[in-house]
Amino acid sequence: MRVLQKLRVGLAAILLGCGLYVGSCGIGSVAPLGPLLDPARGIWSLARSARLPDDAVATIASLDSEVRVVYDRRAVPHIFASSVDDAVRALGYVVARDRLFQLEIQTRATAGRLAEWAGRNALRTDRFQRSLGLARSAEREFAALGAESTEMRLLRAYAEGVRAWTEQIRPEDLPFEYRFLGTQPLRWEPVYSLYLMKRMGYTLAYSTHDLTRRRLVDLIGSEATDALFPVNSPIQEPIQPNGLGQPRFDFEEPVGPGVPRMRELEDVTAAVFGSDGNPVGSVANRAVLCLPFCDAETALASNNWAVSPGRSADGHALLSGDPHLNLSLPSIWYEAHMVVPGELDVYGVTIPGSPGIVIGFNRDVAWSFTNTVADVLDYFREVVDDPVQPSRYWLDDEWRPLESSVEEFYGSDGELLAVDTLYFTHRGPLVREGSEFLSVRWTVLDESGATRALFEAARSGSVEEWLSAMSVYRSPAQNGIVADRAGNIAIMSIGAYPIRAGSGDGTEIRDGTRRANDWQGYWPLGSYPFALNPVQGFLASANQQPLDPRTSGRYLGVNWPSPWRALRINALLRADSQVTPDAMRRYHTDPGNAKADFFVPAFLRAADSMLAVRTDSQLGEAARLLGEWDRRYTKGDQRAVLFEAALSELERNTWDELQPRGGGRRVATPTQAVLAQLVSFPENEWWDNVGTFDVVETRDEILALSLRNALQNVRREFGPPQDGGWRWDRVQQANIYHLLGFAALSALDLPVQGGPGSLNPSSGRGTFGASWRMVVQLGPEVTAWATYPGGQSGNPASGWYDNRIPIWVAGELEEVLFPVSADRLKGNDAVGSFTLRPGGD
Amino acid sequence: MKRRKLLLVVAFKILLLGTAFALVTILVGWWGAPALAAVWGLIAPNKKRAPLLAAVAAGWGCVLLLLWTAVLGPVLELADRAASVMGMRSASLVGMTVGFSMVLAWAAAVTAAAMRPGNKSD
Numbered sequence: 001m002r003v004l005q006k007l008r009v010g011l012a013a014i015l016l017g018c019g020l021y022v023g024s025c026g027i028g029s030v031a032p033l034g035p036l037l038d039p040a041r042g043i044w045s046l047a048r049s050a051r052l053p054d055d056a057v058a059t060i061a062s063l064d065s066e067v068r069v070v071y072d073r074r075a076v077p078h079i080f081a082s083s084v085d086d087a088v089r090a091l092g093y094v095v096a097r098d099r100l101f102q103l104e105i106q107t108r109a110t111a112g113r114l115a116e117w118a119g120r121n122a123l124r125t126d127r128f129q130r131s132l133g134l135a136r137s138a139e140r141e142f143a144a145l146g147a148e149s150t151e152m153r154l155l156r157a158y159a160e161g162v163r164a165w166t167e168q169i170r171p172e173d174l175p176f177e178y179r180f181l182g183t184q185p186l187r188w189e190p191v192y193s194l195y196l197m198k199r200m201g202y203t204l205a206y207s208t209h210d211l212t213r214r215r216l217v218d219l220i221g222s223e224a225t226d227a228l229f230p231v232n233s234p235i236q237e238p239i240q241p242n243g244l245g246q247p248r249f250d251f252e253e254p255v256g257p258g259v260p261r262m263r264e265l266e267d268v269t270a271a272v273f274g275s276d277g278n279p280v281g282s283v284a285n286r287a288v289l290c291l292p293f294c295d296a297e298t299a300l301a302s303n304n305w306a307v308s309p310g311r312s313a314d315g316h317a318l319l320s321g322d323p324h325l326n327l328s329l330p331s332i333w334y335e336a337h338m339v340v341p342g343e344l345d346v347y348g349v350t351i352p353g354s355p356g357i358v359i360g361f362n363r364d365v366a367w368s369f370t371n372t373v374a375d376v377l378d379y380f381r382e383v384v385d386d387p388v389q390p391s392r393y394w395l396d397d398e399w400r401p402l403e404s405s406v407e408e409f410y411g412s413d414g415e416l417l418a419v420d421t422l423y424f425t426h427r428g429p430l431v432r433e434g435s436e437f438l439s440v441r442w443t444v445l446d447e448s449g450a451t452r453a454l455f456e457a458a459r460s461g462s463v464e465e466w467l468s469a470m471s472v473y474r475s476p477a478q479n480g481i482v483a484d485r486a487g488n489i490a491i492m493s494i495g496a497y498p499i500r501a502g503s504g505d506g507t508e509i510r511d512g513t514r515r516a517n518d519w520q521g522y523w524p525l526g527s528y529p530f531a532l533n534p535v536q537g538f539l540a541s542a543n544q545q546p547l548d549p550r551t552s553g554r555y556l557g558v559n560w561p562s563p564w565r566a567l568r569i570n571a572l573l574r575a576d577s578q579v580t581p582d583a584m585r586r587y588h589t590d591p592g593n594a595k596a597d598f599f600v601p602a603f604l605r606a607a608d609s610m611l612a613v614r615t616d617s618q619l620g621e622a623a624r625l626l627g628e629w630d631r632r633y634t635k636g637d638q639r640a641v642l643f644e645a646a647l648s649e650l651e652r653n654t655w656d657e658l659q660p661r662g663g664g665r666r667v668a669t670p671t672q673a674v675l676a677q678l679v680s681f682p683e684n685e686w687w688d689n690v691g692t693f694d695v696v697e698t699r700d701e702i703l704a705l706s707l708r709n710a711l712q713n714v715r716r717e718f719g720p721p722q723d724g725g726w727r728w729d730r731v732q733q734a735n736i737y738h739l740l741g742f743a744a745l746s747a748l749d750l751p752v753q754g755g756p757g758s759l760n761p762s763s764g765r766g767t768f769g770a771s772w773r774m775v776v777q778l779g780p781e782v783t784a785w786a787t788y789p790g791g792q793s794g795n796p797a798s799g800w801y802d803n804r805i806p807i808w809v810a811g812e813l814e815e816v817l818f819p820v821s822a823d824r825l826k827g828n829d830a831v832g833s834f835t836l837r838p839g840g841d
Numbered sequence: 842m843k844r845r846k847l848l849l850v851v852a853f854k855i856l857l858l859g860t861a862f863a864l865v866t867i868l869v870g871w872w873g874a875p876a877l878a879a880v881w882g883l884i885a886p887n888k889k890r891a892p893l894l895a896a897v898a899a900g901w902g903c904v905l906l907l908l909w910t911a912v913l914g915p916v917l918e919l920a921d922r923a924a925s926v927m928g929m930r931s932a933s934l935v936g937m938t939v940g941f942s943m944v945l946a947w948a949a950a951v952t953a954a955a956m957r958p959g960n961k962s963d
Contacts (some may be wrong), residue, residue: 012892012951016875019945023871034871037938039906040863041870043923044938047914180926744925797919 031182043179045172050798052832059840060089060164062157069094070825071832072817075792075800078337080822085157087338088355090836092161095334096188099352099794101175102330103162104186105739106353110195110202111135112407117181119411127420130407133429134202136422137445138194144447151451155190158355162188168840176796177740193451196353197475201444203325204371205476209558210379210509211433215667220657221258228254228658228670231507232549233560234677237567239479239491239541240529242548245574247567251677256685257657301761301768302370304481305540305569305587306489308533313578316779317483320584321359321368322759325771327736329746329802331790333772337818338458346458347784347818349772356454359772361784364461365484366776370541372477372493375557376443378500378519380427380512384437393425393437394513402430427518439512441519443496449474453494463488463532470494471525479529479541485778491539493529493546496522497556504555527554538573542566542759562673564757567594581785584775587759589811591632595672595757596643600631602679603646606703619704622646622711625721633755633762635729640755641718642726645710651675653702656690672757679703728755734766736789736805745796747789747805760811773813785813855898862902862946863909871942874899878946882953892950899946903939 023034036042052071060067067081067090077094081087096103108114112130114122129135145152166185178184209229216225237247301324309315325332333349336357348360359368384390385399392399403424409417423430425439432438449472456469463484470480470492477495498519500506510517529546531539542565547556571594572587573579607623610616622642629639651669658666678686682699689697697705718725729751738745752769754760760770774786789808793800807814819825822833858881865873878895885891910916920931927934 009951009955012948012955015944016948016952019941019948020872020875023941023945033941037941038866038871039903039910039938039942040867042938044907044910044916044919046923047910047916047919050914050919176923742926744922796922797915799915799918 026182031180035182036179041171043176046176046795046797049170049172050793050795052800053834054832056834057837058093058164058168058834059837060093060160061838061840062160063089063836063838065838067836068822069834069836070822070830072825072829073831074335074804074814074816075831076335076337076816078339078817078819078822078825080339082340084340084343085153086836087340087344088154088157089161089164091336091338091350091355092158092163092188093165093836094161094336095350095352096162096165097173098792099330099334100166100169100185101177102739102794103188103192103352105177106199107186107192107195110138110199112409115412115417116410117183117412120417123409123417126409127407127418130420131422131429131431132202132206133422133424133440133445134198135195136405138191138198141447142191142194149452150455152190154355154451154455155193158193159188159190164836164840175794176745180740193353193355194448196351197448197450198444200351201448201476203476204478205374205376205442205444207375207377209375210377210507212668213507214509216658219257219660219667221255223255224257226255226507227252228674229559229668230674231505231555231558233545233563233671233673235563235567235673236548236550237544237563237570238529238548238551239493239539239544239546239566240531240548240551241534241536241539242551243535245536247563247570248548249677249680251680253681253684254674254678254686301543301565303540303542303565303569303588303759304368304370304479304491305538305573305584306481306483306491307573307579307584308489308537309487311537311573311577311579312777313580314777314779316777317485317487317489318579318581318584319361319366319368319481319483319489319774319776319778320587321366321481321772321774321776322588323359323369323771324761324769327734327767327769327771327789329736329738329790330794331771331788333788333790335786335788335792335816339820344459345820347816348774349788354454355451357458358454359774360458361776361778361782362458362460363485363782364778365457365463365466365482366774366778366782366784367457367466367480367482368774369478369480370543372479372495372546373543373557373561374477374493374495374497374546375506375555376475376477376496376498378441378498378506379438379509380425380441380517381509382425382430382437382439382512384430387435387437390423390430390437393430393439395426396513396515400426425512427512438509441498443475443477443498446496447474462486463490466490467492479543479546481539481541483776483778485780485782487778488533489539490532491530491541493541493556497528497554498522500555506555507558523554527552529556536574537577538570538579540566540569540573542569559671560673562595562671562676562757564593564595564672565759565761568592568759581775581777581783585773585785585811585813588770588773589753589760591634591637591753591755591758593631593633593755593758595647596629596631596633596640598676599647599650599672599679600626600629600643603643603703603707606700607707609700610704616704616708618711619708622707625711626707633728633753633758635727635751635753637728638721638724638726640728641731642710642714642721644756645714646707647672649706649709649713650703653689653706654678654686657686732762732766734762734769734789734809736769737767747802750805750809752809753811770808773808775813782818784816784818786816787813851894854894855901858894858898859901859905862899862942863905866902866906866942874902874942875945875949878949879953882950883957885950885954888954888957891954892947895950896943896947900939900943903942907935907938 026032065082070078079090112126115126303322307318337347346357346362348357383394385392405422407420411417427439427441453473460466466482473494474496479493481491483489499521543561544563544566545560734750734752736747752762754762756763772788776784787807791800791803865877881895924931924934
């Protein structure tokens with residue numbers, strides 16, 4: 001009996017010891033179970049903070065006077081303050097309340113400090129991020145701000161708001177993700193808002209085109225490279241209307257492939273110099289994610305358009321914003337309304353971390369953006385004194401010192417994982433590509449100007465004032481569309497566009513040993529792509545080439561995304577002279593597709609021509625099935641899958657010359673606009689399959705072969721056409737992942753209308769899409785409808801976490817509330833509120 | 842009649858002790874449960890039953906806190922999502938939460954009771 005008793009005590013002591021250890025330290029990657037499962041303060045307490053505050057009171061030490069925050073029925077905070085600074089403080093506070101983890105993960109991603117959470121798994125990403133110099137440039141930009149400048153005031157006020165929340169945070173308010181990671185929030189610094197701008201710059205304006213181009217030149221020669229990756233899009237439907245009233249097809253026969261250079265093609269490997277001697281930041285690896293070669297056609301798919309009163313049903317200007325970005329939960333956007341009587345009354349979306357509204361409207365003006373996709377990054381070939389430990393670079397016949405920065409990377413337990421030394425020339429970061437040293441000149445590493453521009457834009461009272469406010473904006477370059485209550489509409493591609501030495505072309509790697517090769521300055525504002533109240537009565541942008549080359553010969557970029565969306569939205573707007581807000585909403589998910597309108601007839605003609613000379617039942621069936629298609633990517637459509645497969649096959653069969661001789665991935669894929677151009681030249685060399693030595697294929701053979709193969713592939717993957725497996729919503733879905741990738745906190749396999757090349761271009765893994773949809777009617781009173789894929793709260797227990805997704809999936813919008821004062825939000829319209837008071841330091 | 846009275850006394854003790862567990866968890870956090878159980882193991886009138894009573898009361902305290910949270914927010918939705926992230930069912934997460942507290946309380950009470958003076962005579 002005594003033995004049993006001793007055993008029991010021993011067992012209990014072991015259990016207690018293990019329980020306390022697991023409770024306080026966790027096991028492996030599992031966070032400590034004690035704080036996690038604590039029924040009072042652990043994850044369960046998140047349920048208590050899931051509801052919006054009800055007439056609560058909080059304090060911010062630096063507040064000048066009381067601020068009232070009322071949450072409307074869509075959980076949008078309406079901030080009523082007496083000064084702009086207070087309104088921005090309150091914005092920081094409410095954003096931190098709802099999106100604290102998002103604020104931090106974005107900051108860490110830019111700063112290259114994710115390994116402090118994720119350990120070695122994130123080290124590669126961190127090293128690459130730091131090698132870009134984004135955080136460093138943000139720090140320099142911040143240091144250069146005047147203490148009393150508008151930007152500094154806004155950044156500080158925002159940080160005070162965020163800190164007020166984090167410093168007063170109750171255990172139940174600590175976001176879910178911190179509990180799983182077993183960490184606490186970072187102290188928010190004002191400069192982190194600039195990190196965010198740099199991050200956006202990386203997302204929207206980073207490009208390895210010049211490096212990829214060099215590989216292409218080695219592979220197919222420079223003439224062929226220029227033909228397949230042209231400076232001017234072969235299909236012209238420019239943002240700045242050219243007066244044609246229809247697209248122009250500048251189809252020229254592409255030069256065939258040249259002879260590959262004999263030297264071994266090197267992997268494009270840019271490296272900083274790691275403590276372990278291994279190359280680290282790999283530009284080539286990032287190229288999978290970068291612009292404009294790989295993702296431009298799918299990832300960058302923003303649209304915006306505006307209609308003059310003369311073409312709207314109600315006689316008021318209409319504006320639509322439809323920016324497409326990486327989809328995430330919580331969403332990249334946070335909706336808010338800021339009111340400072342007499343100074344500011346702006347509604348729209350902010351990116352957590354940004355001290356103001358990015359896209360939105362006020363009582364007079366509405367605006368939105370699409371990415372310009374301009375070439376704002378160049379590489380310069382440098383000569384350094386020591387390839388192992390460089391300290392100087394050669395410039396204008398003398399050695400100049402390199403700036404350096406020692407970067408330390410820490411793991412989740414504070415252990416030192418790696419030390420890198422980054423080097424900088426006067427142009428920017430130095431990277432190593434094979435045996436070469438390249439410095440990077442990139443507008444994103446200069447002053448952004450976004451904070452001040454967006455702040456002034458939010459206060460503008462007319463299109464003219466808005467354009468003037470945005471004149472200080474420098475990066476990332478955006479096509480800003482704007483409309484006002486007076487009925488004006490305008491579009492301008494805003495940003496800093498470099499003037500390059502020599503030809504002005506930005507496609508080649510330049511000689512870095514001469515300062516004369518540096519950028520010579522920037523385009524004057526008067527040269528920017530721009531249109532105001534055009535005769536056609538509408539304006540639109542969809543990442544297409546902004547300027548018709550016949551209008552302006554200036555080099556702005558290269559390899560522009562195919563203008564299928566631009567063609568479609570312009571066609572819709574041309575066809576409707578009585579546009580309503582509801583029509584604007586429908587356009588967001590319009591299933592029509594200019595790409596399909598172009599290529600389907602080409603496939604069918606080719607099939608007919610081949611079937612006329614030989615019997616091929618497979619091809620006949622494929623042509624019959626494709627011929628049945630109405631070319632609309634509706635959810636229930638059962639033919640789009642065949643078309644997409646055929647197009648994919650066509651690219652594979654046509655661009656076989658772009659595959660390295662030793663095998664491996666295609667170096668780059670020309671845009672589908674270039675492929676469309678090639679279709680006009682049936683005997684062109686590019687149609688020939690390099691794998692068939694004794695046969696020279698023609699266009700129709702390749703088109704027919706692609707269609708035939710596509711049918712086989714689709715049957716194999718999705719079954720027979722009559723079994724329902726070809727439904728578009730079964731083939732292609734949107735996938736909105738949680739920021740840490742937790743499937744349970746993600747919204748996956750969402751059926752959406754639209755496909756590659758349509759205005760809602762769901763494609764690939766479905767992780768990119770419409771991040772914010774907005775329609776604004778600028779009548780006597782501004783009315784707006786909007787939604788985004790997610791919800792206001794970052795708390796998964798909250799009803800506001802993902803409540804908007806069904807609305808977004810259905811292509812619907814919700815009318816937004818835009819009250820002039822807090823007391824206008826009453827009854828069911830107000831679902832929560834709190835007051836911020838000065839003090840509490 | 843006597844048995845019923847005894848049950849009532851035990852239930853009352855669990856109720857009281859459970860409330861104490863809930864309060865101490867609110868005040869000091871998760872480790873408050875084993876700490877209180879240890880104290881209970883040291884001072885309980887019946888040291889043989891002390892561990893069982895501590896475990897049941899700790900579990901009850903946990904349930905009380907979860908019920909309180911459910912009044913103030915969407916616990917079921919949270920349980921669904923959090924459990925999915927952890928690769929389990931929501932009922933398992935609730936069970937794990939309550940069970941973790943009970944196991945710690947039992948183990949602490951047994952260990953503490955064994956340290957009571959005069960333990961050798963047991």
